Amino acid sequence: MSAYLVRRFGTSIVVVIGISIFTFMLLHAVYPSPARVVLGPRASLPAIAAWNKENGFAGSVLSQYWHYVGQVLHGNLGYSFKLNQSVVALFGERWARSAYLSGISLLLSILIAVPLGIYQAVKRNSWGDNVATSLAFTAYAMPDFLLYLIAIQVFALTVHAFSYEASQSASLFAVMGDWRSMTLPIICLTLLIVAGFSRYMRSSAMDTLAQDYIKAARAKGLPERLVLYRHLLRNACLPMITLVGLSIPALLAGNLIAETVFNYNGLGLLFYNSLQNEDYPVLLAYTLVGAVLTVLGNLLADIALTVADPRIRLATPSR
Amino acid sequence: MASPAPALPPLDLARAPAGGEIGPVQSGWRLALREFSRNRLAVIGVALMVFFILFCFAGPLVYHVNLLSTNLSIASSPPGAGHPLGTDNEGIDVLGEIMKGGQASLEIGFLSAIFAIVVGALWGAISGLVGGLLDGALMRIVDVLLSIPFLFVVLIVAVRYGASVLSLSLLIGIFTWLVPARLVRGEVLTLKTRDFVAAARTAGSSRWRLINRHLLPNAFSVIIVNVTFNIADAILAVAYLGFLGFGLHFPNYDWGDLLSNGTQYLLDGYWWLIYPVGIAIIATVMACNLIGDALRDSLDVRLRRR
Numbered sequence: 001m002s003a004y005l006v007r008r009f010g011t012s013i014v015v016v017i018g019i020s021i022f023t024f025m026l027l028h029a030v031y032p033s034p035a036r037v038v039l040g041p042r043a044s045l046p047a048i049a050a051w052n053k054e055n056g057f058a059g060s061v062l063s064q065y066w067h068y069v070g071q072v073l074h075g076n077l078g079y080s081f082k083l084n085q086s087v088v089a090l091f092g093e094r095w096a097r098s099a100y101l102s103g104i105s106l107l108l109s110i111l112i113a114v115p116l117g118i119y120q121a122v123k124r125n126s127w128g129d130n131v132a133t134s135l136a137f138t139a140y141a142m143p144d145f146l147l148y149l150i151a152i153q154v155f156a157l158t159v160h161a162f163s164y165e166a167s168q169s170a171s172l173f174a175v176m177g178d179w180r181s182m183t184l185p186i187i188c189l190t191l192l193i194v195a196g197f198s199r200y201m202r203s204s205a206m207d208t209l210a211q212d213y214i215k216a217a218r219a220k221g222l223p224e225r226l227v228l229y230r231h232l233l234r235n236a237c238l239p240m241i242t243l244v245g246l247s248i249p250a251l252l253a254g255n256l257i258a259e260t261v262f263n264y265n266g267l268g269l270l271f272y273n274s275l276q277n278e279d280y281p282v283l284l285a286y287t288l289v290g291a292v293l294t295v296l297g298n299l300l301a302d303i304a305l306t307v308a309d310p311r312i313r314l315a316t317p318s319r
Numbered sequence: 320m321a322s323p324a325p326a327l328p329p330l331d332l333a334r335a336p337a338g339g340e341i342g343p344v345q346s347g348w349r350l351a352l353r354e355f356s357r358n359r360l361a362v363i364g365v366a367l368m369v370f371f372i373l374f375c376f377a378g379p380l381v382y383h384v385n386l387l388s389t390n391l392s393i394a395s396s397p398p399g400a401g402h403p404l405g406t407d408n409e410g411i412d413v414l415g416e417i418m419k420g421g422q423a424s425l426e427i428g429f430l431s432a433i434f435a436i437v438v439g440a441l442w443g444a445i446s447g448l449v450g451g452l453l454d455g456a457l458m459r460i461v462d463v464l465l466s467i468p469f470l471f472v473v474l475i476v477a478v479r480y481g482a483s484v485l486s487l488s489l490l491i492g493i494f495t496w497l498v499p500a501r502l503v504r505g506e507v508l509t510l511k512t513r514d515f516v517a518a519a520r521t522a523g524s525s526r527w528r529l530i531n532r533h534l535l536p537n538a539f540s541v542i543i544v545n546v547t548f549n550i551a552d553a554i555l556a557v558a559y560l561g562f563l564g565f566g567l568h569f570p571n572y573d574w575g576d577l578l579s580n581g582t583q584y585l586l587d588g589y590w591w592l593i594y595p596v597g598i599a600i601i602a603t604v605m606a607c608n609l610i611g612d613a614l615r616d617s618l619d620v621r622l623r624r625r
Contacts (some may be wrong), residue, residue, distance in 0.1 A: 011462070018463030026472065030479040078585065141551070141604035143558045143575070146597045149582050153415065253470045271471070275478050277566060283475050290468040298466075 005303065012299045019291040023284050024068050030279035033057040037081045077288070078281035080274075087285040090270060096172050098266035101258065103250045109193035110244065114237060115196070117201020118228065121209055121236075132198065139195035144254060148261040152187050156193055166264035185262045189254055193247070200243055204235040238309055245301020248294045263274075351540075354617035361613030367606035371599065375421035384415035398591050405591040407580065416577055417596050423573040424603070427488045427557050432549040434492030439499030440542050443453065444530045446500070447507030458504070461497045469494035470559060477565045484571065487560070491553045499545045506538040540618035547611030551604045558600055574600050 034049040034056065043051075052058040056067030072079070077087040120129045138145065156164035163181035167174065175182065180281065209232065217227045252268075259268035267286060274282040306312045339439075354362050390410035398405040404413040473490050480486065500565040510516060511534065519533050535542075560566040561575025562582075574596050581592030 011459070014459055015462045015466055018459060019466055022463060022467060026475065030475065137605055137608065138601060141601045141608060142597075143555055143562065143578070143600055145559070145562050145582075146578065146600070149585060149593070152410075153585055170343070249468050252468050253559075256470065257562075260563065272563065275474055275563070278478060280475070280479075285323075287468060287471045287475070290471060291466045294466040294468070 005306065008299065008302055009102050012295050015295050016292055018034050019023060019288065019295070020069055020072065021065070023288040023291070024065050026287075027068075027280060027284040027308065028061065028064065031284075034079075034081050034281070049239060061174050072288070077285040080279050082277045082279040083135060083276075083282075087282055090282060091267065091285075091289070094266050094270055097264065098255050098259070100175065101166075101174060101185060101189065101264065101266060102160065103183075105189035105193060105254075106244065106247065107192040108186070108250065109197055110240065112190065113194045113197035113201050114233075116198045118205045118232060118236060120198065120202040121205030122228070124206065129202075133202075136195040136198055139192055140199075142192075144192060145261050147192065148185075148188050148258060151184050152261075155184060164262075166259070166262035168263075168265065170265075175213045189258055193250075196247075196250070197240070197243060199246055200239055201236065204239045205232060208232055208236040211235070238305065241304050241308060245297045245304070248297040249290070252290045252293075330332075332493075341609075342564055347367070348465050351617045355613055358561065358613040358616065360609045361617075364606040364609030364613065367602050368610065371421060371603050371606070372425065375418050375425055380420040382415060382418065384412040386415050386419055387410055398590075405589075407592055408584065413577075413591055413595065414449060416572075417574070417599055420572050420574045420577045420596065421599060421603075423484055423567060423571055424554050424557055426484050427491065427573070428550040428553040428603075428607075430488035431485070431491040431495060431553040432546050434489065435496040435549050436499055436542055437496075438545055439496035439545075440503050440535055440538070441530075442496065443500040443503030443505075444507050444534050444538070444594065446610075447504040448511060448526065448534065458501075460498050464494060465497045467494075470556060473556060474563065474565055477560055482560065482567055483564065484567065485523060487567070488553075491556055493551050495552060499542060499549075502541045502545060503535075503538050506541050507534050522539050544611055544615045544618065545609045547614065551607035552610070554600065554604055554607070 031053050033048075035051045035055075036043070039047055039051055041047035049058065056064060056071075058064075074089060077091070079086050080090060083090065087277050099250045116132060120132055123129050152164045157162050162184045164184075165181060166185050167178040167181045169175050169178065214227060214231055218224075222230075255266060256271055257268070258264070260272045263269065271283065271286050273279075274286075390406075392410065393402075393406050394408055394410040396402065396406050396410075401481065402412050402414070404417070407413055420595065440458060442461070446454045469491075472494065473487075476490055477487070516533055519529055524533070557566060557573050558575030558578065561577075562572050562579040564579065566576050567573055576598045578593065578600070581589065581596065584592055
């Protein structure tokens with residue numbers, strides 16, 4: 001097992017290095033040097049060359065990449081010359097709000113999708129299963145923003161039950177307490193994630209239901225409730241670990257759209273505003289952070305799976 | 320087991336299918352097609368897809384409207400005579416706009432899927448067949464690109480360089496060939512240990528011939544299932560771009576642009592600017608997903624009913 005994890009860890013490091021090369025190349029291609037922005041349109045060419053040299057934007061591509069990696073490793077993700085603030089400071093102000101929105105939606109989704117998937121698998125092809133499947137298919141095919149807009153029109157503009165805008169407060173505690181404005185974004189994001197998760201959960205539970213140990217548990221006269229709790233639930237949830245680990249790119253993209261529609265001041269809205277300002281250091285830094293988080297999510301999911309599944313943990317290495 | 324097996328009736332091919340005792344040997348593809356056409360959801364998916372392709376590409380040949388000049392005297396009029404789905408804020412017919420927008424959406428969906436499949440299948444086949452160091456390097460590249468949030472990069476490049484149908488297809492294709500590459504590699508890894516590949520090798524087939532004639536056709540089922548999901552993803556990605564305002568530039572637009580425009584009039588209750596095009600996106604994406612699911616079920620021999 002440890003050999004597997006060591007190899008898995010090594011692969012992740014290689015991938016992270018590859019990601020840094022990719023984001024550097026993209027940044028280099030779309031935004032070779034901020035010198036013009038910093039020094040102004042009337043700066044002389046020698047002044048620009050001097051500035052580039054001083055700030056690591058001159059020399060060979062390799063040396064520039066080296067400078068970039070050095071900066072990132074020292075916790076400097078770049079500088080937004082449009083907002084005149086370091087990217088780390090911009091992220092520091094906002095990440096908690098984004099993490100709250102994603103985290104609570106993800107948590108609610110798991111709490112809903114797991115029982116829903118098991119119910120659908122147990123009552124396969126029943127009326128309830130068909131309704132849930134149709135809803136999941138529709139939500140799955142729907143562009144996120146359409147759901148948000150319909151929700152805003154119905155629940156905020158027609159019924160006036162909730163606010164059409166997410167909480168604008170700077171303090172996270174105030175955001176958490178502001179149910180009137182946070183309910184719509186959280187519920188909508190949750191619905192969209194459940195649509196994806198419940199389909200996997202349903203097929204995973206169906207696979208587990210066909211296993212011999214379920215038949216054995218039933219044959220020995222275990223009440224159905226205990227069969228479901230003790231035997232089905234634990235085994236059917238294993239793929240959920242992987243699924244949650246793999247959901248980070250979807251969460252980042254989901255946050256981008258949700259925060260834009262609901263005007264919620266998190267990382268997604270920052271990305272959208274940076275797109276409009278063509279503020280490439282912020283855009284590429286967020287891409288880098290998102291990619292590294294994705295690798296981390298995959299790695300953690302694999303580790304969690306080895307902990308949770310004795311079949312993986314105890315398997316003798318084949319190679 | 321002592322009693323001899325009862326003798327089979329004499330082979331009579333003319334009578335056999337009707338009698339149901341012996342049928343002619345059916346090819347895998349025909350079996351798959353039979354399974355596919357028995358799936359009700361799959362037939363609905365195909366019907367929806369055909370409908371939208373005809374609607375978007377043949378529709379404008381029958382339904383002539385002026386999509387270029389504004390007419391403010393009839394701006395934002397609800398559905399009625401002359402304009403079955405009403406007009407937008409510039410007095411342009413919505414039904415005609417949905418047809419034209421759908422062309423861009425479908426074109427990008429199909430083009431990017433073709434790109435993804437061609438590149439992904441070749442990449443995966445080479446990686447799986449050659450193995451060793453090259454396999455490791457090729458697959459790490461796939462890992463790297465898979466980790467990068469695809470929508471972010473598409474948005475960044477679209478903002479920097481502008482967007483056209485071709486550039487968006489290419490851009491989306493660059494980030495969607497990864498999953499097919501992994502799937503095909505996995506398929507090739509199992510296929511290459513099989514006897515018919517060894518036989519082809521012994522007969523002196525070149526690597527290219529092995530990939531082209533033996534491995535890819537056998538990995539085809541994996542590929543074709545993935546095409547449908549790629550199309551769905553691409554259509555949604557373009558809709559996001561259009562909604563955020565970084566999509567195609569006028570006079571080109573896609574369904575996302577139309578929806579984005581319609582949402583500005585959410586407060587005014589102009590539902591015909593939102594719901595028809597919203598339903599078009601949902602139905603097309605859902606058709607792709609339904610077809611993909613059904614294809615996976617019908618091409619997977621283990622799941623097939625015999």
